[in-house]
Amino acid sequence: MPARVGVLGATGAVGQRLIQLLDPHPEFEIAAVTASESSAGKTYRHAAKWRVDSPIPEDVAEMTVIATDPDDVPEDIDLLFSSLPSSVGAEVEPAFCKAGYVVSSNSSNARMADDVPLVVPEVNADHLDLLEVQRDERGWDGALVKNPNCSTITFVPTLAALQEFDLEKVHVATLQAVSGAGYDGVSSMEIIDNAIPHIGSEEDKLETESRKLLGEFDGAELSHDELSVSASCNRIPTIDGHLENVWVETKDDISTAEAAEAMESYPSLELRSSPDQLVHVFDAPDRPQPRLDRTLGDGMAIAAGGLQETPFGLQYNCLAHNTIRGAAGASVLNGELLLKNGYM
Known part of the structure; x- marks a missing residue:
């Protein structure tokens, strides 16, 4: 029987x-969709300005949107996927976890918190056990797991593949698609015939x-x-797909x-959304x-x-679909890992 899931912030791009x-998805059944108070009470079809490149699912289209509040979400939900703005997520996600819900979140808030696992399953699935520390420290019955930023997800799997050569320094320049800023994030007058050499807080x-993703968890810290x-x-001015130029010193x-072999042979996982081959090298x-x-x-692999x-070490380019592998797909993959490891 599929796990019953809800989507927080269901009307936004992610x-x-x-x-x-x-x-x-055969392992999940959408049982609740939430949005802001202005959308609550409407059908999802009318609340969401559907912009994804496939038809809106009819069963979800007729669902009634509910407020993003633990008191309004059904108690029998097994897992919540969060795509809330970070300012909202910082307040709302802990409330859901305290109320007993398990949350797989794409929002940027709390990613660097000491007791919140930041997970790319093929890279650091063992970090998920940090949830035991989180529950002990916070007294939660629920749990909060994060996936990283879309640009981080693009190059970290390639770094993980090269760790055997003792990485010392990495320099990365990103060429990020406009969808990473959300539908209204960059105006056409800003980006057409242009490139913008700054994205607030992305570098950090x-x-x-x-460094957190490539770190080690000893069971307690x-x-x-x-x-x-x-x-x-x-x-x-590309729509989807973050391209990155990477320089690595080892x-x-x-x-x-050797680098190509390490990347191509880096193992994937037997999770439904994880690709058969994680990194493709051209x-x-x-x-x-x-x-x-x-x-x-299916948008989940790294190219x-x-x-x-070069005189500065190994140089290469890498690419990932930023709204699939880098956002929604990453949260779904973490949800599959939570299900497999018995955290729901």
Whole structure:
């Protein structure tokens, strides 16, 4: 019998992508959709300005949107997926966890909290056990797990594959799609025929979240990796797919062939949404490209290419679909891990 799930912030861009991914999912059944007070009481069809590239699921379209409040969400919900704005999530998500709900969240609030697991299942599934510490410290019956920023998810799996060569320094420059800012996030006059060399707080997210993801959990405490990471973030006029240029310095010598083999052989997981091959490496120097490669593995795989040795170490490019792998799909994958590990 599928787990009953709800989507917090279901009318937004990531919330709609969550609906698209969850509706056909055999392990989950959408039982509640929430939004702001102005949308509560309307059917989902009328509350959401549906903009996803597939028809709105008919069964969800006729559901009544409820307020994002623990008192309004059915008690028999097994798992909540959150795509709330971080300012709202900071207040609302702990209230749901205190009320006994398990929350898989894409929102940026609390990602760096010491007792909140920040998880990419193929990279650090063991960090999920930090939930035991979280429940003890906070007295929650519920739990809160986070997936990282969409730009962080793009390059961290490639770094995890290269950890065997003793990573020391990483420099990353991102070329981020406009969908990462939300439907109303960047105006057409700003981005057409242009590139914007700054995205507020993005650099810090890449630099800190990556070290937490690559850190070690000893059963009681999580220590962050000592890797030095610097980032520069840019918005470009592609719709979906974050492309990133990465320079890696390692303690041990590494050739492009060794790096490619390490990435391609990096294991995936036997979760429904995890791709058969996590990282695809292209030989062609002009790949990956957003329009051509963002849907690899149904949008859940990472693409890499352009590997070359430089005076600054190994250089390569990587790409991920930012609203699937980088957002909604990442939350769904964490939900599958929660289900598999018995946290629901």
